[in-house]
Amino acid sequence: MTRLLLLISLIFVSLFPSYLYAQKIELAEIKGTIINKENQPISNVSLVLQTINKKVVRFALSDSTGHFSLDSLPYQKYLIEISMVGYQTYHSDTILFESKTNLNIQLEDSVSNLGEVKVATKKKLFEMLPDKMVMNVENNILAAGNSVYDIIRKAPMVSLDKEQNLLLKAQTPLIYVDDRPTYMSGTQLTEYLKSLPSESIATIEFITNPSSKYDAAGSAGIINIRLKKNKLYGFNGIVNARIGTGRYIKSGGGLNLNYRNGWLNTYMTWNTSYSQSYNALTYNSKIMNNEIASYQDRENYWHPTSTYNNFKGGADFNLNKKDVLSLVVMGYIENTKQITTNTSILCDAKKDPYQYIETKLTGKNKVHNITYNVNYKTNLDSLGSSIVIDADYAKYLQKDSDNNINNFTDPNGVIIRDPYIFKNNRPANIDIKSGKIDYTKYWASKYKLESGLKYSSVNTDNNLVVDSIRNNAWEMDYGRSNHFVYKEDIAAFYSTVSQSYGDLSLQLGLRGEWTRSNANSITIDKVVKRNYFNLFPTLFTTYKINDKNDLNFSYSRRINRPSYESLNPFVRYIDPYTSFVGNPFLKPSFSNSFELRHGFKQFLYTTLSYSHSANIITNTILQDSTTGKVVNSSDNASSRDYLYLNIYASIPIAKWWNSETSLNINYNRSKSSIPDYSYNTHGFGTDINTDHTFSLPKNIKIQTSFRYSFPSVDGLARMKTSYGWDLGVQKQILDKKGTIKIAATNIFAQAAYRAHYIGSGLDINWINRWEARRINVSFVYKFGNQKVKAANSRRTSSSEEQNRVNM
Template identity: 35%
Template sequence: MQQTIRKFLFLCSFVPLAASSIEAQTIIKGYVSDEQQKPAGFATVRLAKTSDSTLVKTTLTSVDGNFFFEEVQSGTYLVTVEWIGYHKSVSNPFSLTIGNKEITLKNILLQPETKLLNTVNINGKKPLIETKGGKTILNVGSSILSAGNSALEILSKAPGVTVDREGNISLKGKSGVNVMINGKLTYLSAAQLATLLRSTEGNTIETIELMSSPPATYDASGSGGIINIKLKKNSNYGTNGTVTAGTGYGKFYKNNTGINFNHRTKNLNVFGSYTYTNDKEYQDLDLERSTKASNETTYFSQQGRNITKLQNNNYRAGLDYTINKKNTIGLLFNGYINNNTSNNENKTWIGNQPSKTDSSILAENTGKASFKNQSYNLNYKSVLDTSGQELSADADYSQFRSNSQTVYNNYFYNNLGQSFKTPVIYRNATPSTVKIWSGKLDYTIPFTAKTKLETGLKSSFVQTDNDFQFEDFQFNTWKNDPSRSNRFIYKENVNAAYANLNTEFNSTSLQVGLRTELTHSEGNSPTLQQIVKRNYTDLFPNLSLSQKLSDQNDIGFSYSRRIDRPDYQSLNPFLYFNDLYTYAQGNPLLNPQYTNSFEFSYSYKKILNATLGYSHTRDVITTTLITDTIKKTILIKDQNLAAQNLYNLNVSMPLTITKWWNTTNTITLFYRSFSSPDLMGASFHSGKTSYLLNTTQSFTITPTINAELSMNYQSAQVYGTYAVKPLYNMDMGLSKSFAGNRANIKVAANDVFNFMKARISSAIPGQDYQLIQKEETRVFRITFSYNFGSSLIKAVATHVNASDTEQKRVKSGN
């Protein structure tokens, strides 16, 4: 591959040199301005042949709007100009002949995509759902229901997306989805990712991108695809920003506030944001189960309520500096400081017959936790030449610190409600530190205007240190229990290289890529004197092909192979107690899971979009509930099942009923099955056909008043060893803009009829439990936002960090 590229570049450099010996070369000059005749600085200018649109050269305008091309051969050309916030401009064709030494083009005037009204940009309203370049894009920036809601609440109602009670996200029925924010993976476990998304305000989100088959430029992790949440950015020149404040009430009061700002000059952009959330919420639990040992059956009936208080502080600051028109450097710092407290009261009734109580346990558990994260990014981008070659580099360092402390108080009563046993009191602390170093280098080679090669290297190193401390309360003092305390140290190094080719010919687009990743990991439990080492190398090919059949019909096909490595905490052999009969444990022997996915797509008028897919996952990582008939306990543990097969069909269609009523409707139909030759001593197979329905109705009441109605339905599903009953809800919202559209008030009600309730049972034959979880889903909110500052549009740089897969697997909390 390297020799081929070198030969190609040599030929490309030789041809123009040979031509220059035959005929004279010409310099082309020009000037670009906006609608106010002001210079358009740093606009992209391309020189192409009129015969076949072949790209000849690319450059950027200077600060004063001027541009020039040197060493141009004779021929017929045209110039195109693109500048963020303005329509693309194409010049008239012009000819160069032998003897011309210099030619000056007519001034190029750009027209804005937006109109200024009282210095505020008024844009045409985007459809709620768009399909572009293999992505499904949700434009939630102007959605009423996004205000006051968290990112997790919005994501759980996105078409084809489901979120289970542990925070695991599935896309079109496929689990193992990686979540990115502004192009950077979050590096958190499922539970802690859910916490982060709950603390991310919905009114800060611009779009959500759903990618079921990402190209090789992305990390290979995420067998279910990638969801990229893009936060709102103020791209205006000068000093500007947005302030927000909101409050809500369900069972308890909630409030949030935030600000984001940026200050932009010709060469420097400084930006930052801060959000604060103060939330109090509850979760009710009802669990009915039985265990059978020999001829004896024991019945458990458990009811509990957990009340949690959350205080989340998220912050972000950075700068971009344009050294010259070809080189840019950037710095980014972000993090969070979050604290929560919880009070969990559970009552468990135990008997040898249903509804008969022989004894009971009252568990009063109190906890507190703190989570801190700091991440640093240094990035550099260089445009190497006028042909469009680009080189970019990123260096990242992230550190996560967390400490959770929980005290468990267990009181025992007989069938008369009298205390008959000494209380069992214990506590645990789980201090944890995760450090991530990573770096990446990306290089883009445009062969022609329609063909480019993207290549890159990445290396990451992760080190985690978890110290689990268990203590019993005996004789009025706390004593360490070494049999239940443990320390776990994990190290992982992943080195990757990729190549991705994009090309277009006639009405066909082709993207083909290959990524290779070399992984070395070591899990060490000094307490258990147990070390698990792994070394493996994998290849991850992907292919995407699209064909334009006509102006109204497009078809496509994609294939990808991806991996999901266990999150760091799932490998930790700690034993976590919920109560005396329910606990969770890590599994250091977990293997990564591999998925091969195939997908066909069809689009009609860019309105009707349909996909038909199939995927097969080997060694699928699944959370299982295992009953111990001797101890009469339930163990929650991640295990590798043999395989998962998934077939899915997704159809979405936005409709305009009238000029004031628009609707977007999506249906996802899928069949998902799991199998294992040995689970709890027997072969296991589960499978079910399920469907998801999403509909959103948008109403324009007046130019400044809008309303929304959203309804979601999930049919019964089977996921691994869980059987889940249907879920459904309805949301409503109303918004009013004023003060020249700078200010906005949004009122929204989530789960208006309080229908959302998780009902789960076992999919394993012979295992008996029925679980009902009810969270605080019916919440009424009011949110105010105000935009301040200038409205002159300027381009914005985008940060993409190097440490993109590693942090998602951190179970350090948020």
């Protein structure tokens, strides 16, 4: 049956473009070239086609040779408007298109000479596009001194789970950097995002319903982090330094160097940081055994000291007018020393303590990653048709070790049993190989075909060795040691077709992914194999009701595979009564997502979305009522339905005051049939975000942000209220080449996850607090050639060009 569906789908995707082409009627077509006063072509110029009453009909961008093309246009009168930084805006006379019209348009410089071009355009903090929400981090005052992780968690639709993992619309998203997946998850991903400074980021894209061109992984969609790219010619650079303080000091700095000429662009970025932080966990549980209650109260304090180094270097070679070869090497190095102290108090039914457990953990963690990428693109015609070949190799190395000492006393401090002392060594290696080819073809009838193939292979090797002190000597603890090897291969194909019908545009897509995995717990001789194939259709439509109202609808089916970390059946202890363990039997979950968005005058957007997820992966808390031991793990629950309403408005209150406000209302129904962790719960949740920017004289800006989340329900967890207020000030100095920013985050209170887990035999209050109340100071200075040179300007990085043709 699966093969039959695949065959039918492939035939449909192959024949649908031909059908559209056969059905087209003879319409007008216009082509042209945009040049400067030296008769040199200008690339990436925005062209807007309008009716004589200023209604927008079509958008276009000039290619690397300055050419543009507009077709499938009814015979009528049109106007053309062209805008480009460094040039005067061009307004055409009324044009009556013939069947084929050719134009040569020359743009005039906006200044008498091409010296330093001063751009006064103000970017909104958030921009709502048909297929995504874009968060403009560059030049945002509140981003100063913060990490990428800190910035993402402030965005609408984003929340945290009890272990500080990022959630998008209450589900785990896939994290990309410059259109490439990071292949990380859990603690490793969180720490990596905390190591990225906001000064290295241009934008963050929130893609809740990705097209078939993207991997099908991630039920919540994709968060795509776009690094800054320098488009200036000659040699130039940016240097930044930052320092912050909360409970502990943080500091860092970075350097961005770039050299560009007509055929070569080389660049290098490096960021380093030093950080001390903390995580304070309060974990109080009530245990019922034969109607007799007992209590366990825990206070866990994690204090890491870390140094991070992130680097990226590469070169883009414009081999000729059609071909671009790009080489990139990037990676990061993390070194962390940590001290964790934990106090567990065991109490009887009267809440009188009878045992204290004092735990101290000291550990070291080193993570090294390096990724190599080769990208080749050839342009097939002036319409934007292209072939892109991309290959990646990434390697992660981790050395993680810690020593644990557990002391047991009664309420009077008398030792009641021998200390339990053990140490862990957790070396891990991850190898990732990936290659893909993408083909994009435009036709004169204004439809586009995109097809591609991808293959990836992942091999993870984790060898946990636990030693315990027995008879005053270290001995290997075979019962807790574990060697785990996980291999996964994914082969995929996709195809999408796009067509415009006047004010209506349509995109249909289909992606197929075959997955083969092998989870091998070598120590206990347990192997779990999986082999499955799935189809993932997508649908996107955009309708321009009039020049004030736009309507978008999208649908996608997606898969959420277990993280590598969650599949590893190793045991991590907080104390002898509390542990975290992986589950090699986890299965992938699947979701169907629908989204409807209305835009009014490009300042008010309303989004209504619904998703149904089956076999959803959830964090479980399993409690033994007899021994009092608690095991935290992951398992497959039954289903989850999520209804979400977002209202976003960007309102210029005055010339010097702009506001952006987002209201989110959601309804969540979750079901679980997991033994000892079953539930059928539902409830509403609401949160609001509001940002205000004030532009004052003497190049001073003030920005403030406030967010508030009302109580909500997710499974057995009843989340409590959370809120935060940030305030920042920015001033440009040194002839606007330098910018100094001061920002205070979480002025009112600490950031925290606060929840009450109740049901299925559980009664747990969980409060997880981390360091978020801080003051950060940053300084950015630009040096070298800061002049914009328009001649022979073109985009050379593959990610930018792929973004240009997104529908």
